Amino acid sequence: MSRPRKPFGAQQPGRLPATMMKVLAAEMSDPQRLRRGKQYAKNGSVLDIVVEAGVVTCEVQGSRSTPYIASLEVTAGDGMPLRRDVQSVCNCPDDGNWDDHACKHVVATMFVFADELLIEPELLDVWRGNERIDVDDDRDHARDDDPIDDDRTEPTDTGDELPRRRRHLQLVRDGMEQGRAERREQHTRREREALIDPIADVLEMRDGATLPDIPHLERAEERLPRRPELAMILRDAYRHLHIDWD
Template identity: 70%
Template structure:
């Protein structure tokens, strides 16, 4: 396996599935994460991509020294999946915050879109379509002459090792999520002391006075404007103190 391929030239065979993958990426996240994920894919932060039946896995170099692992699991079927058919996961802290895909998952989707632009048959491999030509990873065949790209047999021999590495990372990611869910379930909200509770509390045995209904006084306003203004201001600032 080599690094994700970069398409070149204007006439690529997989323009439609590549565009649909980018649209799917936009549907799965918010504009801010989408912009950062696109930049990650553009600047070469995606170190590796593995396309297998039912899952695409990528290693993305983020702000930490250890690369993050993002994966896109999909249900079997034909053509480009809908959003509900795709389950995205990542080892980054942003993966559990909300329903939006993180920037590392989006970077993986943009890199996969480039792979589809070069080799559209990878969509059938990902969807576990029986009619797929048997390609078992992105970047194995050249788009023009069918030659092995990026090192030939050395990459093919290294593929099982990489898969095992990614499987171990995914297992650790699932264990970490389970532990976080257990910690959140055990967490109890701390009691909050109300600073006004004691001030507003009544002594034992005391009771508030009964207040009768206040009838509206429809008395006519004074004829002199100055007096009417003074009385109106007094009513607006009226305050009742209880002894």
């Protein structure tokens, strides 16, 4: 878990992958969500970002007090993925919308990730599952002449950044899964509940009911205005007036 970084200067090493990530964001969203997501990324609404193999997760402060959790999942491979290789997930109400566009929180995640790639392009390999350095393997395969090898203890939370990120990511994923389960339950409950019309009993025509007799309506006496122009217009309107009783 770390705060998103802001690139400084024009000569950054990851200009190409950062630009391709922004293009991918435009492909996955519509112009309105793209514009709002860019604004979220620009004004600091993205609070934290976690980059791991197969997923980038961000906490994005939206309109509610609790931040939204947006993630960008990708299949393993090399280089910048295609649209079909990426799946976006967010616990906001706009996630899974009917037009299959990424929400503004996912767009903000992609633009913040683009800034991270601009500073450190190696994060693209981490995201695609091609990370070359495994911290756990390095810890297990330490030098044999290490005097404290036999009594090695696990690093504390303060000193071991990777396990802390994994724990944070697990909590994030648990929260996202809980949110999806709650939305599925609400959707199922709405489908089970029948739509009740409050005036259905009033409008219902019961068997054997008779309609009241409606007396014949006589045409009212025409009272035309004195001005000939207005009188002609009103007379023409009366002539073409037709009322149908259903």
